Every structure is written in C-alpha cells, then in structure tokens.
Amino acid sequence: MKTSIATVCLSGTLEEKLQAAATAGFDGVEIFEQDLIVSPNSPEATAALAAELGLSLDLYQPFRDFEGVDDEQFAANLTRAEAKFQLMSRMGMTTILLCSNVATATIDNDEVVVDQLRRLGDLAERYGINVAYEALAWGRFVSEYDRAWDLVKAADHPRIGTCLDSFHILSRGTNLSRIAEIPGEKIFFLQLADAPALSMDVLSWSRHHRVFPGEGSWDLTDFLARVAGTGYAGPVSLEVFNDSFRQADTQRTAVDGLRSLRWLEAATADQVSEDNDPGSTSGTPAAAGAGRVRLDLQRLPEVAEPRGVDYVELGTDDLGALTRQIHQLGFRFVGFHRTKPHVQLWRRGQARIVVTESAGVDPVESEPSGAPTGSGTHLHGIGFAVADADAAINRAILLQATEVPRDQAHDEEILRGVFAPDGSEVFFGNGTGIDPTWTEEFGNVPDDRRSAIDHVNLAQPAHHYDEAVLFYTSLLALHAQVSNDVPSPSGLVRSQVMASSDGTIRMPLNLAPRSAETSTTGGYPEHVALACDDIFTAAETAVSRGLDFLPVPENYYEDLEARFDLAPDLLKRLRANNILYDRDGSGEFLHFYTSTIGSVFFEMVERRNDYQGYGAPNAPVRLAAQHRRNAGR
The missing domain is CATH 3.20.20.150 (Divalent-metal-dependent TIM barrel enzymes)
Structure with a gap:
C-alpha cells in the first residue's frame, strides 16, 4: 500500500x-x-x-x-x-x-x-x-x-x-x-x-x-x-x-x-x-x-492480548524510602539480580516489582527524548506476559517502535522491549501464568497469595497522549474505553483506559492539566494498583509496618454514609484505615493509597463480585489530598 x-x-x-x-x-x-x-x-x-x-x-x-x-x-x-x-x-x-x-x-x-x-x-x-x-x-x-x-x-x-x-x-x-x-x-x-x-x-x-x-x-x-x-x-x-x-x-x-x-x-x-x-x-x-481489491495490503505479525502484567519496574535514587514502602504493602524481597547488583525483585503473590537503583547509573544514551532519567523515583517500565514474545517485538518494530538496548549475560533470559511514547519501556515475555523464567536470575521466594497487579495508571504529556492510545492499541491489541474527565485542584484530568477484553490488563492513561505538568511540587504522579482479597488485612499489615497512608478527610466519610447504606462497623473500619469505597450494580470496590515518592505512589484494591471500574467517584478525593500533601498543607 x-x-x-x-x-x-x-x-x-x-x-x-x-x-x-x-x-x-x-x-x-x-x-x-x-x-x-x-x-x-x-x-x-x-x-x-x-x-x-x-x-x-x-x-x-x-x-x-x-x-x-x-x-x-x-x-x-x-x-x-x-x-x-x-x-x-x-x-x-x-x-x-x-x-x-x-x-x-x-x-x-x-x-x-x-x-x-x-x-x-x-x-x-x-x-x-x-x-x-x-x-x-x-x-x-x-x-x-x-x-x-x-x-x-x-x-x-x-x-x-x-x-x-x-x-x-x-x-x-x-x-x-x-x-x-x-x-x-x-x-x-x-x-x-x-x-x-x-x-x-x-x-x-x-x-x-x-x-x-x-x-x-x-x-x-x-x-x-x-x-x-x-x-x-x-x-x-x-x-x-x-x-x-x-x-x-x-x-x-x-x-x-x-x-x-x-x-x-x-x-x-x-x-x-x-x-x-x-x-x-x-x-x-x-x-x-x-x-x-487492488491495494497491496500487507499484514503484521498477529498478536493476542497480553495474558497479564509480568512486572512493573521502578527506577529510584531513594532506595530506602521506596523499598520500605513496598515492604509495608506486604511485598517480600526476592533478591538482587545475579549480575546487576543495583537491580532487585520484590513480590506479593503474582505482583512483581523490579526496583532499579539509579544513583550512579548512567542513562542509556539512545533513550528517546522524554525518557525517565536517573533522578527521583519514577515508573521506568512494564513487562507484559504475551503468548509469543518474538511476534510481539517483530510487530512493534514494524510499527516504527524503537527497541530498548539491553545488556545481558549469555545465560540470562532474553528479554526484548521498546520505548513507549512517554519514554518508559514496554517489554514482552512469554507468559504462562506461573513464575516466568527470568525471575530465577533473582532467586526463588515462593508466594501463593492471591495478589496481582490490578492496573497501572500512566501520566501522559499532552503532545503524546493520542500517540500513546495508538501505541497500546496497535502493539498490544488493547482497547480504548470511553474517556472521562476528573476534577482536580489543578484542573480537569482526562483519563482513558486501555484494557484487554477480559480485564486482565487495565491501564488508565491520564492527560494531566498543563499546570500540573509544570508544577514545582512534583507534577502529575503515576501509580501501581495492587489487587488483594482482603483490604482490611492488607491495611492492618501496612499500619503495623508504619505505612504513610494518603489521608482521607472526614467529610468524605460523612458523604459516604449519606450515599450508601453501609453497616456502622464497616464504615468505622473504612475510617480507621483511610479506605475509600464505591459500589455499582455489579459489585463493590475498596481501596487505599500511599503517599507519593518522587512521581510514584501505590494503591491497594479489593474488588468484590464483578466490579470493573476504578472508583472514579473517589478520584477527586485522592487528587485533592495529594495536592495538599505536595503543597505541604
């Protein structure tokens, strides 16, 4: 053509x-x-x-x-x-x-x-x-x-x-x-x-x-x-x-x-x-x-929707603060990479976080403009479990994506990935639903808890937003859902979810207000949401380990009491643990947030029955609380 x-x-x-x-x-x-x-x-x-x-x-x-x-x-x-x-x-x-x-x-x-x-x-x-x-x-x-x-x-x-x-x-x-x-x-x-x-x-x-x-x-x-x-x-x-x-x-x-x-x-x-x-x-x-038909229509290597998120990689120059917060969320330390001592792996069930200490590590010279640098704590990349990693990377390259240069020893798992429009990295691994073979390079810490990465929320610069939608549609066969506007103290935040048909992959792409992009208080953050089957146990574990929760105002719980007919004991437990709540015709959604480190924070979520949303009515509460925290109020 x-x-x-x-x-x-x-x-x-x-x-x-x-x-x-x-x-x-x-x-x-x-x-x-x-x-x-x-x-x-x-x-x-x-x-x-x-x-x-x-x-x-x-x-x-x-x-x-x-x-x-x-x-x-x-x-x-x-x-x-x-x-x-x-x-x-x-x-x-x-x-x-x-x-x-x-x-x-x-x-x-x-x-x-x-x-x-x-x-x-x-x-x-x-x-x-x-x-x-x-x-x-x-x-x-x-x-x-x-x-x-x-x-x-x-x-x-x-x-x-x-x-x-x-x-x-x-x-x-x-x-x-x-x-x-x-x-x-x-x-x-x-x-x-x-x-x-x-x-x-x-x-x-x-x-x-x-x-x-x-x-x-x-x-x-x-x-x-x-x-x-x-x-x-x-x-x-x-x-x-x-x-x-x-x-x-x-x-x-x-x-x-x-x-x-x-x-x-x-x-x-x-x-x-x-x-x-x-x-x-x-x-x-x-x-x-x-x-x-006379047009010479060429096909691309076929790819199925990803089977799940293999890992999220976070880069940091504040290793102590980040790993302390990960531990407070119930993650277990697996080990350091056997040839890269500045890289470590943490896991909570099937949720895996790779932490890369960026202090003293030179950025890759071929990274595109806008790629994460070595300063602060930032979301560096996502690894997706796919049915055919070779087909996925070949398709990505044919679609003009730039491959990430990666050094690896001869006996290490071959992982290939490309740069996303925001400069982060997207890697493809042959997922089978069990621990991928690359985790052996960190050691082995069994963990059969029912926990996984529920969704990853990515902030997109305005001039790359539409590009990001096409990137995830064309490379990963994800589907763009209807976009929503969420009010924040800095202005409206446009959010569009990229998801797989079965909901295994959920990635809200947020277009931050321009005032947030140029903010001196940290800009617009990204976050990793972790699924659990008991939000209160997760919160109590986090409290016992000293987690700095994002505070929820009392006005929110008074409004919650007016909107939903919740049992007094449930409402009391929500208040005590800074847990937010939402409900629709399909089920319930309970979640809490951590404080922000650099440009990253975490969310712990529990989905009950068939709730498919993201607690959208609670997003303004979270955004306002983060704004106050960033402003020192």
Whole structure:
C-alpha cells in the first residue's frame, strides 16, 4: 500500500516536513499550498528535494471556491486554476484537490456545476492534470460525498474524479453504502483522519481535533475496506488538522502517522481476507467488493492480548524510602539480580516489582527524548506476559517502535522491549501464568497469595497522549474505553483506559492539566494498583509496618454514609484505615493509597463480585489530598 501524508499534519518548515516524512518511511506527500507559498525555495527546488528524498508529490491542495458561481466569477476562477496547473507542471505534479465551494457559491444547480466541472476538466487536460473533487462537510451546497460523486459522474470527464475523505464523510454520519458504486479509477485520491467523539460544529471539529487512524472513535478499518473494494489503487494519505500535532516534534509525529497507517493497513488486510473467505459468515458491508481489491495490503505479525502484567519496574535514587514502602504493602524481597547488583525483585503473590537503583547509573544514551532519567523515583517500565514474545517485538518494530538496548549475560533470559511514547519501556515475555523464567536470575521466594497487579495508571504529556492510545492499541491489541474527565485542584484530568477484553490488563492513561505538568511540587504522579482479597488485612499489615497512608478527610466519610447504606462497623473500619469505597450494580470496590515518592505512589484494591471500574467517584478525593500533601498543607 502506497502511503502518503499531507504536509499540514506536521510542524516545521516545508523542507523539515519533507525530511521527516522520508525518514519515517512514507512513500509520498501532499503539498499543502501554504507550506509552499511561505517557503524560500522555488517549486522546482522543492520538487528536486522530494525526489532526492525518494518522495512522490501526490497531491497539490487545496483549490477552493470554484463551482456554483456566475459567469464572471467562473472566468476568474478558471484563470486562477490555470495558474495552479502551471505551477504544478513546474513541480511534476498531476493531481489537485478541488474542495466543494464554501464561500462564493450562489447557484445551487447541478447542471451549472456539472458544466463548470467539465470545463475545468478541459483546461486540466491541456496540462495533464487530474482534478479530485471533494465534498467538504461544511460546503455551501455540496457537503456529502455521494452528491459530489453524482456531479462527477454527470460531468463524465476523464480529468474529473472524486476525493474521498474519511473526516468529511464520517463526521456527517453519511450512509457509506454508495461508496461501492464508485469505480476505483474515478477515485482520484483518498484521505484519512480519525477523530474523537465530540459534540461541536463540524468546522471546529475538523480544524482542531482530527487525529491519526486508531487514535479516535471511528471504524476506519471498515471505511478503508469499502474504498479498497471499489478497486482503488492510489495513495492512502493522512490529512490531519490538530493543534497538538502542529506543535509537536516533526519527526516523531511523522513516525506516529506512519504507524497508524501500517496498523490500519494490517487490520484492513485481515478484514478483506475474511470477506474473501468463502466460508466466512462475517457479513460485513465491505464484503461485496472484496474481490476487486487492488491495494497491496500487507499484514503484521498477529498478536493476542497480553495474558497479564509480568512486572512493573521502578527506577529510584531513594532506595530506602521506596523499598520500605513496598515492604509495608506486604511485598517480600526476592533478591538482587545475579549480575546487576543495583537491580532487585520484590513480590506479593503474582505482583512483581523490579526496583532499579539509579544513583550512579548512567542513562542509556539512545533513550528517546522524554525518557525517565536517573533522578527521583519514577515508573521506568512494564513487562507484559504475551503468548509469543518474538511476534510481539517483530510487530512493534514494524510499527516504527524503537527497541530498548539491553545488556545481558549469555545465560540470562532474553528479554526484548521498546520505548513507549512517554519514554518508559514496554517489554514482552512469554507468559504462562506461573513464575516466568527470568525471575530465577533473582532467586526463588515462593508466594501463593492471591495478589496481582490490578492496573497501572500512566501520566501522559499532552503532545503524546493520542500517540500513546495508538501505541497500546496497535502493539498490544488493547482497547480504548470511553474517556472521562476528573476534577482536580489543578484542573480537569482526562483519563482513558486501555484494557484487554477480559480485564486482565487495565491501564488508565491520564492527560494531566498543563499546570500540573509544570508544577514545582512534583507534577502529575503515576501509580501501581495492587489487587488483594482482603483490604482490611492488607491495611492492618501496612499500619503495623508504619505505612504513610494518603489521608482521607472526614467529610468524605460523612458523604459516604449519606450515599450508601453501609453497616456502622464497616464504615468505622473504612475510617480507621483511610479506605475509600464505591459500589455499582455489579459489585463493590475498596481501596487505599500511599503517599507519593518522587512521581510514584501505590494503591491497594479489593474488588468484590464483578466490579470493573476504578472508583472514579473517589478520584477527586485522592487528587485533592495529594495536592495538599505536595503543597505541604
């Protein structure tokens, strides 16, 4: 599948954008007109740079406000179009995007529009240019893809085709069935963007909130499969308008964009293959055109959802404070690593924490920008138990992830991992539900308690948040759940859970308020939640060992008493142990928090019956208590 990206997706100068697209591995680019206009380089120099970088120039865009106008305005529009055709000829470009008229259209008459499109086609023929007519979702008279197609079909000109843009189509909720009517050769270009589910005017939604495929809420696999079913064989391109993307690192955004296309390509290949299977009962709407697919859709190594969390690794330069708190939570010390004396393993049942003392340890030179450094206590990485570690790492590398360099002795378990968008590490191990073989490198301390890592809560910088969603979706086959906003003293915290279907893996991704990111009191912390089968025994053990609990205000328990009909003895025990409580129709959730060390704290949880949440009503209590503690109040 030929990949392309619009230069408007990226920050920087046009030259920087071309370099980033080529380095990421894109085949071509769309040239956004403003990027060319503000460039000091000539069109010929820009085309030469693209050729040197191995990039094709796939689309010149946008050409606006052309059709549906009176004769005088139309003559001026043709003159303007010819100037653009001449410019494109200087660059060796052959396709231009024509957006449906938004500002100057005064005539809502199909015959007039068809005639004007046909006359534009005659002009384009002289220059060898193809015109891809696209219905903008806010077009004055033409705002639906099917009407744009009807006009193109009526024009019946070899130089006039259509452009299908997933945002303009899906944002309006247009019925997709008519895509199958369009011959692939009349689709002159295909643009893709995802978007979060928002209730706002479509223009603002489009200009500020588009994201790459897999980072929003739309089913782009179905969309691409439908287009592929027409026989379309041209570039599959990204056109994303997003304020964060245009402020982020150019190269990093380009890599994220290509990862999204490769993930979508593989998912679409799987769907098309299923639709082509004579024994398939999928019944997908795209199946009707599956036999006409001409896109070269490549698959990725298949991975199943992780079987569990093998371990969480914490880096620290305050070893005494961290290991004391881990011990207070009931963990048992397993031992030091046999060749790495600054690394130790602690366990509580199937919950394992690897502690790496960072004082005196040099950071890895190849870590990406934003990776955890040697100072403070921080969440350094997560090890996932997977069915096939080799397939997982191979898939990750094909999806543009950067492998973590790791020194290991010849007799040690081979563990491979990649850097996550926030700079932490994600490792893959062949999990079997029992102690993995790498733990033998620390010693052996049996522990059959029913305890495990319930979830890991990760803080994400704003400019990497959408990237993180795609990262965990595409590499680990996790699913993004509906996001929630939680109030805190620093502002709203956006939280989106990445989870496996069976709930074995739960990872809330928190987008901290910007005030928290720049806070001098420690920023926004991350935490590891530990499951137990008796929260009160865990709390009593922690009390006996001197744990510094995060205090819960009395006002909370008075409100709890009003909201739930709790037995007085239960309420008393909750108060005495700083335990919070929640209940829904499926079960109960009891939990307590520790104080924060560096940027990490712990949560102990007990789930009763089938409670699947995270105690969301209690999150503001925790955030306020942490804010007071950080501020010294």
